[in-house]
Amino acid sequence: MTTTMTRPAPQLTDDKVLGAVCGLRPCRHGGLRIETETIGSKRVVHHYGHGGCGVTIAFGTTPIVMDLISQETDNSEPVTILGAGVVGLVTARALASQGHPVTVYADKVGKETTSVIAGAIWLPVGIEFGSRPEEIQRRDQILHAAFAELKSLDPKKYGIETLEVFEPKGTQTEEGLFTPGLIEEPELIDSFPFPCDAIAERRFSTLYIHTPRFLRTLIDDLKSLGVTIKQHRFTSHKELESLDDRLIINCTALGSRSLFGDDAVYPARGVLVHMQPQDLGYCVHDGYKYMFPREDALILGGCFQPDRDDDRPDEEMVREILDHHRRFFGSVCGVS
Numbered sequence: 001m002t003t004t005m006t007r008p009a010p011q012l013t014d015d016k017v018l019g020a021v022c023g024l025r026p027c028r029h030g031g032l033r034i035e036t037e038t039i040g041s042k043r044v045v046h047h048y049g050h051g052g053c054g055v056t057i058a059f060g061t062t063p064i065v066m067d068l069i070s071q072e073t074d075n076s077e078p079v080t081i082l083g084a085g086v087v088g089l090v091t092a093r094a095l096a097s098q099g100h101p102v103t104v105y106a107d108k109v110g111k112e113t114t115s116v117i118a119g120a121i122w123l124p125v126g127i128e129f130g131s132r133p134e135e136i137q138r139r140d141q142i143l144h145a146a147f148a149e150l151k152s153l154d155p156k157k158y159g160i161e162t163l164e165v166f167e168p169k170g171t172q173t174e175e176g177l178f179t180p181g182l183i184e185e186p187e188l189i190d191s192f193p194f195p196c197d198a199i200a201e202r203r204f205s206t207l208y209i210h211t212p213r214f215l216r217t218l219i220d221d222l223k224s225l226g227v228t229i230k231q232h233r234f235t236s237h238k239e240l241e242s243l244d245d246r247l248i249i250n251c252t253a254l255g256s257r258s259l260f261g262d263d264a265v266y267p268a269r270g271v272l273v274h275m276q277p278q279d280l281g282y283c284v285h286d287g288y289k290y291m292f293p294r295e296d297a298l299i300l301g302g303c304f305q306p307d308r309d310d311d312r313p314d315e316e317m318v319r320e321i322l323d324h325h326r327r328f329f330g331s332v333c334g335v336s
């Protein structure tokens, strides 16, 4: 299908660069861990392993956790949550909404976490869901629940919108991205609706979540629900024993490697370049080299580097990202 040129190209000159950030995606060999374990006198419900798509699926994995909790207790039992990234915040919100008194303990909260680094586009990537029929069924259940919940939220308040995503020829895409009712099969296109030097191939639509606003609003929700958030880093199971609550939900993501001895947990490093915000109204997706028009910054990605746990952006990757996007758009982005 031929598209008409209706969108602007981004401006990618050096004076528009705000800086670079780096985050570690909390991945896990074998995928999500959502199960209950007895540790001393505590019942710990693990809820982690969201990899490269925690913003996408947190609202879909939380109902599974809620089911496990309902097998343990009724809605009046106080619950402690460890972790205040998107997974901890969404879990706390669901539990407090059901009437549980909730306390969240975290080393870092909301805008200090990996979760705020996410772009975030709604795409189930950077995670192992498994390929057995029951695993595919669980993946679809998670994705449908997450998508429906995000669609039900006030888009302005939570910073959620639907955006078109354009892919150039040769984009490497993971399996299982397109599901009827969620992200429909992409449409083939023979030109982009913006000036660009790359060859166009596909277009699809998905949700886009402006994570700084999204996380701020989730924290506001917790305050109105009477949830207490305390800053604390846990280093041992002995410390967990000192908590008043019997029921603990573990949403510590990468922290589960040392705190709960889970060697399947590993980081996948991602570097992003932040440019001055530009109201483009579309995303470009070329594997992990993507461009997202977040409201606080135009985000240029990136990379997916498994088992690298240095969380500082390096000059070499920043240069690679800028060069990639400048080549993609050509001279129209202000850099010849």
Ligand SMILES: Cc1cc2nc3c(=O)[nH]c(=O)nc-3n(C[C@H](O)[C@H](O)[C@H](O)COP(=O)(O)OP(=O)(O)OC[C@H]3O[C@@H](n4cnc5c(N)ncnc54)[C@H](O)[C@@H]3O)c2cc1C
Residues within 6 Å of the ligand: 022, 023, 024, 025, 026, 048, 049, 050, 051, 052, 053, 054, 055, 056, 057, 082, 083, 084, 085, 086, 087, 088, 105, 106, 107, 108, 109, 110, 113, 114, 115, 116, 117, 118, 119, 120, 121, 122, 123, 232, 233, 234, 235, 251, 252, 253, 254, 255, 256, 259, 269, 270, 271, 272, 302
């Ligand atoms: C560059 C990059 C781009 C991404 N893009 C997207 C995207 O477009 N879409 C998408 O859906 N996802 C994306 N992600 C993935 C997403 O950010 C993660 O899946 C998500 O943030 C995981 O959330 P979480 O709450 O499990 O972990 P985190 O946000 O890491 O939160 C973990 C929490 O646990 C706390 N904690 C850890 N250890 C301890 C301890 N010992 N004691 C106390 N507290 C502890 C931390 O302080 C923190 O509060 C991206 C990630 C990166 C790095």
